[in-house]
Amino acid sequence: MLSKNQQKHIRQLSKKKYRQETGLFVAEGEKTVFDLLDAGWKTDKIYATKCFKNIPYTKVDVVEMGKITHLSTPSPLLAVFHIPKYTSDLWTRGGFSLALDGVSDPGNLGTIIRLCDWFGVKNIFCSPNTVDCYNPKVIQSTMGSIARVTCQYTDLHQLVEHFGGEIFAATLDGISHYGQSFPTNGLLIMGSESHGIDGDLLKKIKNHLTIEGHFNGLKAESLNVGTATAILLSEIFRPV
Amino acid sequence: MLSKNQQKHIRQLSKKKYRQETGLFVAEGEKTVFDLLDAGWKTDKIYATKCFKNIPYTKVDVVEMGKITHLSTPSPLLAVFHIPKYTSDLWTRGGFSLALDGVSDPGNLGTIIRLCDWFGVKNIFCSPNTVDCYNPKVIQSTMGSIARVTCQYTDLHQLVEHFGGEIFAATLDGISHYGQSFPTNGLLIMGSESHGIDGDLLKKIKNHLTIEGHFNGLKAESLNVGTATAILLSEIFRPV
Numbered sequence: 129m130l131s132k133n134q135q136k137h138i139r140q141l142s143k144k145k146y147r148q149e150t151g152l153f154v155a156e157g158e159k160t161v162f163d164l165l166d167a168g169w170k171t172d173k174i175y176a177t178k179c180f181k182n183i184p185y186t187k188v189d190v191v192e193m194g195k196i197t198h199l200s201t202p203s204p205l206l207a208v209f210h211i212p213k214y215t216s217d218l219w220t221r222g223g224f225s226l227a228l229d230g231v232s233d234p235g236n237l238g239t240i241i242r243l244c245d246w247f248g249v250k251n252i253f254c255s256p257n258t259v260d261c262y263n264p265k266v267i268q269s270t271m272g273s274i275a276r277v278t279c280q281y282t283d284l285h286q287l288v289e290h291f292g293g294e295i296f297a298a299t300l301d302g303i304s305h306y307g308q309s310f311p312t313n314g315l316l317i318m319g320s321e322s323h324g325i326d327g328d329l330l331k332k333i334k335n336h337l338t339i340e341g342h343f344n345g346l347k348a349e350s351l352n353v354g355t356a357t358a359i360l361l362s363e364i365f366r367p368v
Numbered sequence: 369m370l371s372k373n374q375q376k377h378i379r380q381l382s383k384k385k386y387r388q389e390t391g392l393f394v395a396e397g398e399k400t401v402f403d404l405l406d407a408g409w410k411t412d413k414i415y416a417t418k419c420f421k422n423i424p425y426t427k428v429d430v431v432e433m434g435k436i437t438h439l440s441t442p443s444p445l446l447a448v449f450h451i452p453k454y455t456s457d458l459w460t461r462g463g464f465s466l467a468l469d470g471v472s473d474p475g476n477l478g479t480i481i482r483l484c485d486w487f488g489v490k491n492i493f494c495s496p497n498t499v500d501c502y503n504p505k506v507i508q509s510t511m512g513s514i515a516r517v518t519c520q521y522t523d524l525h526q527l528v529e530h531f532g533g534e535i536f537a538a539t540l541d542g543i544s545h546y547g548q549s550f551p552t553n554g555l556l557i558m559g560s561e562s563h564g565i566d567g568d569l570l571k572k573i574k575n576h577l578t579i580e581g582h583f584n585g586l587k588a589e590s591l592n593v594g595t596a597t598a599i600l601l602s603e604i605f606r607p608v
Contacts, residue, residue, distance in 0.1 A: 342487055352479050354479070362579065
């Protein structure tokens, strides 16, 4: 039996401010929770409406789960996890990384995290005005990939100035994304859905990439940031 | 002043059955409405809360617009358009086409229509259980691209049997999407978010493509159908 205070505590984790105060977030659904557990993320509490082997959980009934879930259709498993703390060491980790400047839609961020997991991108650097990756809608749309990709919120100007590899920016007036060669250690910056990459930030980046389309007069004005990231990552990880 | 019957008529166009009975659909927002008008789509009625030059419209106030809009935040422009009628001639049109088997999320279909517009794909063939492209959420997420891409609902088994070009299916166990050569006239089939392509349909297709990822032990299980389509279209339209 969950007390009203416990219920309120879990529901309040839908709010960014409360997540920051407590250092906790909620993950739901068997795939996502087990992916996080398998990757060694630390739990605070786990709640389940059915039996699960090998994990410590508090049994709740469907009505109680309905009171604590952040989903419109509750799953049998809800876990409260600790938000991991990253150091600026991540900046110097090898491999190709991604930076997001002002991506505001939770579904887009979730899709991008899932893409990074697919292509083996370990680090995403997010501007402070990018949607919080521990937002329940983001967690849900990563389909478990949040367990294997780190999202760090940081000043992208500083990142760009100190990053030790080649940097690429996705814009609407750069060179074609086809036929480029990409380094093993590099950084791709994607801008917000409506405003693109901040102008001052963009000035610091030499390589501007544009996804080449096939236009006949009338044309699409832009691509969704998730699909644009997909196309560029596929190109960056093209085997040589 | 809009009568209650007129208001009800427009609101009911959010329902597929009513759209099919009337042959009408609603588009909202200046970009989408003007893209459709520019592409020659036939309007039934246009409603606007502010002045627009060169189009015939009925002036409504913000309260009335609030009663007929299908959006959570109404735009100043709402138009009722006639659903175009396509013939099976589309099957034999040249160029690379896309087929969708059971894609159910309106946002995913909208994203895919936008991608097709970007890459110059003129025709999308949808299985009858794919979400209706005149659903207001689809129209909104195409960002005007619906004006330049035709969506035809048809039996994909028949399409595959009669299609006069090479056919490719996106699966999780095919050959790598990198390094393939694609014909000018061809068809790419994408499956539903949860079930992939129907098994009987898949048996009829020789070329199975998989988006090559970089996995280290744990891996993402699949990609969102929008991002997977993005990656494959970028590859199909790679300049030789």
